[in-house]
Amino acid sequence: MLSKSERKLTKPYNLPKRRSQAKHSNAKIYPNVHFASDPNAGDFCILGEPPRGKRAGELATRIGARAVIRSHTVIYAGNVIGDDFQTGHGALVREENKIGNNVSIGSHSIVEHHVVIGNNARLHSNVFVPEFSVLEDDCWLGPNVVVTNARYPQSPGAKENLHGAIIRRGAKIGANATLLPGVTIGENALVGAGAVVVRDVPAGAVVVGNPARVVKRVEEIAEYR
Amino acid sequence: MLSKSERKLTKPYNLPKRRSQAKHSNAKIYPNVHFASDPNAGDFCILGEPPRGKRAGELATRIGARAVIRSHTVIYAGNVIGDDFQTGHGALVREENKIGNNVSIGSHSIVEHHVVIGNNARLHSNVFVPEFSVLEDDCWLGPNVVVTNARYPQSPGAKENLHGAIIRRGAKIGANATLLPGVTIGENALVGAGAVVVRDVPAGAVVVGNPARVVKRVEEIAEYR
Amino acid sequence: MLSKSERKLTKPYNLPKRRSQAKHSNAKIYPNVHFASDPNAGDFCILGEPPRGKRAGELATRIGARAVIRSHTVIYAGNVIGDDFQTGHGALVREENKIGNNVSIGSHSIVEHHVVIGNNARLHSNVFVPEFSVLEDDCWLGPNVVVTNARYPQSPGAKENLHGAIIRRGAKIGANATLLPGVTIGENALVGAGAVVVRDVPAGAVVVGNPARVVKRVEEIAEYR
Numbered sequence: 315m316l317s318k319s320e321r322k323l324t325k326p327y328n329l330p331k332r333r334s335q336a337k338h339s340n341a342k343i344y345p346n347v348h349f350a351s352d353p354n355a356g357d358f359c360i361l362g363e364p365p366r367g368k369r370a371g372e373l374a375t376r377i378g379a380r381a382v383i384r385s386h387t388v389i390y391a392g393n394v395i396g397d398d399f400q401t402g403h404g405a406l407v408r409e410e411n412k413i414g415n416n417v418s419i420g421s422h423s424i425v426e427h428h429v430v431i432g433n434n435a436r437l438h439s440n441v442f443v444p445e446f447s448v449l450e451d452d453c454w455l456g457p458n459v460v461v462t463n464a465r466y467p468q469s470p471g472a473k474e475n476l477h478g479a480i481i482r483r484g485a486k487i488g489a490n491a492t493l494l495p496g497v498t499i500g501e502n503a504l505v506g507a508g509a510v511v512v513r514d515v516p517a518g519a520v521v522v523g524n525p526a527r528v529v530k531r532v533e534e535i536a537e538y539r
Numbered sequence: 540m541l542s543k544s545e546r547k548l549t550k551p552y553n554l555p556k557r558r559s560q561a562k563h564s565n566a567k568i569y570p571n572v573h574f575a576s577d578p579n580a581g582d583f584c585i586l587g588e589p590p591r592g593k594r595a596g597e598l599a600t601r602i603g604a605r606a607v608i609r610s611h612t613v614i615y616a617g618n619v620i621g622d623d624f625q626t627g628h629g630a631l632v633r634e635e636n637k638i639g640n641n642v643s644i645g646s647h648s649i650v651e652h653h654v655v656i657g658n659n660a661r662l663h664s665n666v667f668v669p670e671f672s673v674l675e676d677d678c679w680l681g682p683n684v685v686v687t688n689a690r691y692p693q694s695p696g697a698k699e700n701l702h703g704a705i706i707r708r709g710a711k712i713g714a715n716a717t718l719l720p721g722v723t724i725g726e727n728a729l730v731g732a733g734a735v736v737v738r739d740v741p742a743g744a745v746v747v748g749n750p751a752r753v754v755k756r757v758e759e760i761a762e763y764r
Numbered sequence: 765m766l767s768k769s770e771r772k773l774t775k776p777y778n779l780p781k782r783r784s785q786a787k788h789s790n791a792k793i794y795p796n797v798h799f800a801s802d803p804n805a806g807d808f809c810i811l812g813e814p815p816r817g818k819r820a821g822e823l824a825t826r827i828g829a830r831a832v833i834r835s836h837t838v839i840y841a842g843n844v845i846g847d848d849f850q851t852g853h854g855a856l857v858r859e860e861n862k863i864g865n866n867v868s869i870g871s872h873s874i875v876e877h878h879v880v881i882g883n884n885a886r887l888h889s890n891v892f893v894p895e896f897s898v899l900e901d902d903c904w905l906g907p908n909v910v911v912t913n914a915r916y917p918q919s920p921g922a923k924e925n926l927h928g929a930i931i932r933r934g935a936k937i938g939a940n941a942t943l944l945p946g947v948t949i950g951e952n953a954l955v956g957a958g959a960v961v962v963r964d965v966p967a968g969a970v971v972v973g974n975p976a977r978v979v980k981r982v983e984e985i986a987e988y989r
Contacts, residue, residue, distance in 0.1 A: 340567065342790065342807055357567055358583050358611070358808050360835055385585055385613055386629070386808070388835055388853050403613050403631050404647075404836070406853050406871050421631050421649055422854075424871055424889050424907075436693070439649050439667055440685075442889055442907045442939075454693045457649075457667045458685045458717075460890075460908045460940040462957055467936050468886070468904045469987040486692050489667075490685040490717040490735075492940040492958035507687055508717035508735030508749055510940075510958030510974075524735075524749045524958055524974045537694040565792065582792055583808050583836070610810055610838055611854070628838050628856050629872075646856050646874055661918070664874050664892055665910075679918045682874075682892045683910045711917050714892075715910040715942040715960075732912055733942035733960030733974055749960075749974045762919040 341383075344391065345371030350378045356385030356403070363390045365409040365427070378415065390427070402439060414451065432483070446478035453481045456489035456507065465495045482517065491526075504532050566608075570596035575603045575622065581610030588615045590634040590652070603640065615652070627664060639676065657708070671703035678706045681714035681732065690720045707742065716751075729757050791833075794841065795821030800828045806835030806853070813840045815859040815877070828865065840877070852889060864901065882933070896928035903931045906939035906957065915945045932967065941976075954982050 341355040344362030355361060361383065362375045368391065375389065378397035383389070387401045390409035399413065402421025407413075411425060414433035419425060423441040432451035437443065441455045444463040449455070463476040477496030481487065485499040488507035499505060500517030510524040520530045532538045566580040569587030580586060586608065587600045593616065600614065603622035608614070612626045615634035624638065627646025632638075636650060639658035644650060648666040657676035662668065666680045669688040674680070688701040702721030706712065710724040713732035724730060725742030735749040745755045757763045791805040794812030805811060811833065812825045818841065825839065828847035833839065837851045840859035849863065852871030857863075861875060864883035869875060873891040882901035887893065891905045894913040899905070913926040927946030931937065935949040938957035949955060950967030960974040970980045982988045 357585055358836070360807055363835070385588070386583070386611060386836060386854070404611070404629060404854060404872075422629075422647060422872060422890075440647075440665065440890065440908075444907070456687065456692060457669070458665075458683065458908065460957075462906065462939045466954075466985060466987040467906060467938070469985075471987060475987075488692070489687045490715070490940070494957055504691075507685075507719055522750075525972075535691060535694075537691040537696060537700075582810055610813070611808070611836060629836070629854060647854075647872060665872075665890065681912065681917060682894070683890075683908065713917070714912045715940070729916075732910075732944055747975075760916060760919075762916040762921060762925075 344375075346373065346391065347375040348377070349381060350397065351380055353377065353381040353383060355381075355383045356387065358386045359383055360388045363388055365390050365392065368392075368409075373409065384421070396433070408445075420457070429478070438489075444476070444478060446476050448478060448480045450481060450483040450485075452484045454486040455481070456487060456491070458490040459487045459493075460491070461493045463495050485515075502532055502538075504535075504538075569600075569616065571598065571616065572600040573602070574606060576605055578602065578606040578608060580606075580608045581612065581628070583611045584608055585613045588613055590615050590617065593617075593634075598634065609646070621658070633670075645682070654703070663714075669701070669703060671701050673703060673705045675706060675708040675710075677709045679711040680706070681712060681716070683715040684712045684718075685716070686718045688720050710740075727757055727763075729760075729763075794825075796823065796841065797825040798827070799831060800847065801830055803827065803831040803833060805831075805833045806837065808836045809833055810838045813838055815840050815842065818842075818859075823859065834871070846883070858895075870907070879928070888939075894926070894928060896926050898928060898930045900931060900933040900935075902934045904936040905931070906937060906941070908940040909937045909943075910941070911943045913945050935965075952982055952988075954985075954988075 340357035341359035347362035364370045373392035375391045377395045381399045384403045386404040389407045392409040393411050395413040396415035398416040400418045404422045405419045406424045408427040410427045411429045413431045416434045419437045420439040423437050425443045426445040428445045429447045431449045434452045435449050436454045438457045440458040442460045461479045463478045464472050479493045480498040482501040484502040487505045491505045491509045494512045498514045503515045504520045506522030509526040512525040518532050519528045565582035566584035572587035589595045598617035600616045602620045606624045609628045611629040614632045617634040618636050620638040621640035623641040625643045629647045630644045631649045633652040635652045636654045638656045641659045644662045645664040648662050650668045651670040653670045654672045656674045659677045660674050661679045663682045665683040667685045686704045688703045689697050704718040705723040707726040709727040712730045716730045716734045718736045723739045728740045729745045731747030734751040737750040743757050744753045790807035791809040797812035814820045823842035825841045827845045831849045834853045836854040839857045842859040843861050845863040846865035848866040850868045854872045855869045856874045858877040860877045861879045863881045866884045869887045870889040875893045876895040878895045879897045881899045884902045885899050886904045888907045890908040892910045911929045913928045914922050929943045930948040932951040934952040937955045941955045941959045943961045948964045953965045954970045956972030959976040962975040968982050969978045
């Protein structure tokens with residue numbers, strides 16, 4: 315398919331020559347960002363971005379051992395993140411979140427501020443998680459899942475009445491599902507792809523549709539037994 | 540938790556002055572990336588990113604003539620891409636895909652690995668295409684279309700049972716539609732915006748809703764005759 | 765709309781040492797980009813990107829006072845943008861748009877070309893707005909809202925028959941909602957999260973579902989009274 319004139323282009327950076335910097339050569343890392351072991355920070359990342367009203371380096375950022383932070387990711391200052399953290403490319407993590415061990419935040423996903431994420435949580439690509447959400451251990455959010463927190467956006471009291479969703483341990487949210495503000499998704503529940511969840515989902519329930527309705531139990535699915 | 544080797548990195552730029560590199564001045568291009576003609580690679584792109592377990596330059600990447608790769612795009616090593624390839628800004632193309640001629644992958648769209656994309660396929664903005672999907676010639680995926688491949692995510696056998704969707708020649712998938720794992724969208728079919736497709740769509744059918752149902756044939760739409 | 769103190773900023777690579785440019789240290793700013801006051805342009809931004817067929821600097825770009833343009837954002841040349849403009853990270857604004865005062869375009873959102881956006885409009889994260897859309901004053905688009913403009917994509921006359929949606933003053937579009945081409949969302953109407961809007965929504969109506977149906981009036985919601 316390609317012509318014979320293929321050429322090999324070499325990297326145009328003028329990369330720093332020190333071996334110890336090669337791993338995060340084109341990342342911007344602010345002061346007061348602490349890693350438990352030398353991180354693998356991709357190109358064009360920003361780590362320790364100061365939130366509004368804070369000076370560069372004013373808030374400490376702590377990231378555990380063996381972090382892999384892929385290119386174009388932005389992580390704000392003031393996060394406390396466990397070991398074995400991974401992001402895809404272009405992820406955004408705002409300030410003041412508590413994130414457990416072995417968490418993966420996929421490419422282009424956004425986690426706002428004051429979010430709590432448990433161990434082994436998996437956020438796939440293009441996920442949106444607003445402030446005050448709680449994602450417990452072992453939960454899974456598929457591609458393009460959207461969590462919300464404002465029942466009446468732009469109403470006079472909206473900012474004081476934000477209710478993040480609670481996604482209980484082991485719950486799985488299918489691709490492109492939408493969770494309305496303040497809903498709780500019970501333990502090990504399964505939300506179908508494209509569902510719009512407008513009320514709480516019981517533990518172990520399977521819901522689909524718009525609005526989402528219970529159609530069965532996860533125990534009825536052979537693959538989960 | 541932190542090692543004593545914490546370091547603050549300062550800005551790493553210092554652009555090369557050579558004219559021939561001006562076209563991809565702020566792109567990072569790894570070794571073993573081959574273009575059939577000098578590419579137009581935007582700023583802050585990464586071309587030839589090594590996938591997990593591979594060294595930089597270990598896998599060849601081949602991109603045809605007249606490629607236009609817009610800023611902040613990441614293309615992994617191991618892709619074979621035809622002529623007249625275009626990406627929007629911030630697109631992500633993982634490794635080991637086969638992509639035909641005259642393909643466009645829009646801004647912020649994600650194509651995972653082991654995907655086959657035919658000639659003249661158009662992926663609009665914010666599209667997500669997982670591994671093992673097949674997109675035939677002349678198909679069109681609108682903004683925020685989400686294709687899936689895991690019927691029971693996080694189940695014990697999920698990784699061994701991934702079934703990408705098959706989008707047949709000339710099919711069109713409306714904006715923000717969701718395709719469930721393994722569905723086949725028939726030739727020239729039209730999936731309405733916001734539809735959630737849970738079963739195969741016959742060739743030439745028009746489907747809408749959640750779950751998507753056939754409402755007419757494309758031949759009944761004057762604009763397509 | 766812009767003060768007389770507009771200044772032309774040139775690209776800041778190989779950074780000058782002057783303190784006044786420190787604020788946009790790793791942004792790329794093309795010629796003929798004018799700010800009413802020194803902007804806060806984040807790292808890895810591109811401002812004044814030339815659209816297809818235009819030379820760098822050929823089209824003027826005007827951005828009002830006190831702009832905050834966060835990292836990885838791309839703004840094309842030919843935009844006229846008011847005061848107090850803000851973007852999140854990784855936003856994309858194509859060419860030839862007219863954008864009022866106090867507008868916020870959230871992280872990873874995309875605004876195509878020839879869009880009109882009124883004062884105080886808020887676009888949250890991952891929003892997609894295609895060409896020829898009209899967003900009036902005080903409207904709000906939640907995370908992952910998708911607006912469309914092509915009723916029959918890829919049909920022979922599609923490009924000549926694009927109809928952007930019209931979002932009237934004060935209307936609010938819930939998260940992950942989809943607007944079909946050419947619909948008008950009336951003043952102060954509220955579109956529920958996940959709704960698929962296939963026809964016009966009257967002023968003050970509340971619509972939900974797929975397809976979206978009127979379920980009440982905003983006056984019936986205490987929070988909006």
